[in-house]
Amino acid sequence: MKLYHFPISPNSRRVVAVLHHLHLDCEIEALDLSKGEQMQADFLKLNPNHMIPTLVDGDFVLWESNAIMQYLCSKAPTNALWSANPRVQADINRWLFWQAAHFGSACSVMIFERVIKKLFMSAEADLQEIAKGEERFHRFAQVLEQHLKGREWIVGDAVTLADFSVGSFLDLAEMAQYPMTPYTEIARWYSNVQQLPAWKSSV
Ligand SMILES: N[C@@H](CCC(=O)N[C@@H](CS)C(=O)NCC(=O)O)C(=O)O
CATH class of the missing domain: 1.20.1050.10 (Glutathione S-transferase Yfyf (Class Pi); Chain A, domain 2)
Structure with missing residues (x-):
C-alpha cells in the first residue's frame, strides 16, 4: 500500500496514526501542498479532488480519510479501533x-x-x-x-x-x-x- 499525505494536515495525520497503531506495512509519500504537488497530472488521476490523504492498494484507490481508516481496519480484523459490533x-x-x-x-x-x-x-x-x-x-x-x-x-x-x-x-x-x-x-x-x-x- 501507498499513502499520500502532507505532514501538517489533521486529515492525513489521523490516517498515519491508524497505520502505525495497526502496524500495517505502507509506503508513505509526502506531497508538498504549498508547492501545488497535489495538482500533478499523475496524482489527479488518483484523486480528482486533488486532496490528501489518498491511499493506493494495488489497483484500488481510496480517498476520504475516515473511509481510509475504516479500510485499514479491515486489514487487521481483530483490532478494536473499528468494532464488529x-x-x-x-x-x-x-x-x-x-x-x-x-x-x-x-x-x-x-x-x-x-x-x-x-x-x-x-x-x-x-x-x-x-x-x-x-x-x-x-x-x-x-x-x-x-x-x-x-x-x-x-x-x-x-x-x-x-x-x-x-x-x-x-x-x-x-x-x-x-x-x-x-x-x-x-x-x-x-x-x-x-x-x-x-x-x-x-x-
Ligand atoms: N474530507 C477530506 C478532506 C481532505 C483535505 O481537506 N485535504 C486537504 C489538506 S488538509 C488537501 O489536500 N487540500 C489540497 C487542495 O485542496 O488542493 C478527508 O477527510 O480526507
Whole structure:
C-alpha cells in the first residue's frame, strides 16, 4: 500500500496514526501542498479532488480519510479501533461523520485563517471568518465536552477510530488558537490520545 499525505494536515495525520497503531506495512509519500504537488497530472488521476490523504492498494484507490481508516481496519480484523459490533460501529461512525461535518469544519476555519494563510499564503487572517469559526467551534466543542465527562475515550473503554478522527483536529489547537479555555474535559481526553505510541510516531 501507498499513502499520500502532507505532514501538517489533521486529515492525513489521523490516517498515519491508524497505520502505525495497526502496524500495517505502507509506503508513505509526502506531497508538498504549498508547492501545488497535489495538482500533478499523475496524482489527479488518483484523486480528482486533488486532496490528501489518498491511499493506493494495488489497483484500488481510496480517498476520504475516515473511509481510509475504516479500510485499514479491515486489514487487521481483530483490532478494536473499528468494532464488529453493529451498535458500537454505528457509535464510532456517528463521531466520524460529526468530525467531518461539524467539529472538523469549525476547526478548519481557524486553521485556514491563522495557520495556512500565514505559513503558505503570506496573507492576513480574516477576523469575520474567525468569529464565525469560533462560534461554530463553541457549539460543537460543548457537545464533545459534555460527552467526555467520566470517559477516557469517546466510545467505550478503549481507543477507537473516533478518537483518532476527532483528536486529529486538536493537534493544531494552539497554533490556530482555538478558544479552548472552557474545555477541560476535551483537553484531558486529548492528552490520552497524545500518549498513544501511534500518535507520537505519526508526526
Ligand atoms: N474530507 C477530506 C478532506 C481532505 C483535505 O481537506 N485535504 C486537504 C489538506 S488538509 C488537501 O489536500 N487540500 C489540497 C487542495 O485542496 O488542493 C478527508 O477527510 O480526507
